[in-house]
Amino acid sequence: MWADPVQEWSGILDRLEANIALAVSGGEPEPWNPPAEAETGPLPEELADRARRILDAQLESMAMLGKVRNDALAHLDALNAVPDSQSSARPLFLDVQG
Template sequence: MASLEIWTGILDRFEADIALAVSGGFPPAWEPPLDAGPLPAELAPQARRVLEAQADAMDLLARMKHDAGTQLGALAAVPAGPVFERPLLLDVRG
């Protein structure tokens, strides 16, 4: 397989994995092909876009992790009360 085809597949896979990760999915494990060779010059613009998208995704995921940690911290700060067999309040408005 030609280097151009291999690298096109690699970059396309990166883009798909980034989209999956920022939408809450888990990209499957990936092993780089051993015969990729150097990046063809004509794919440099796409490679730069992928690199920028990866950086943006890492920033977004870091913010989401921070926000989740903040919310978990707030929940942990709520004191636990006694457990009753029946509810003490009834929401009649829904």
């Protein structure tokens, strides 16, 4: 039998929230593995709304991080499109003033 399911699950939810905050701030959270139900028991009903809010926050942060990743890839693609000055036989800049 579990000692205190509410306390156990509160700790799990605390870690999930901390990982979301860390990921959004640019950190790298440790991989998360869900606890086995035999270790914690089912999620207590009084924590269901909090768990849903955390799920929503995870989905929002995944979307935001995906956008940041796509923007970074677009910038890298733009940089890669600039010709290397050593591979070009023609000048890259034109002095129009003088």
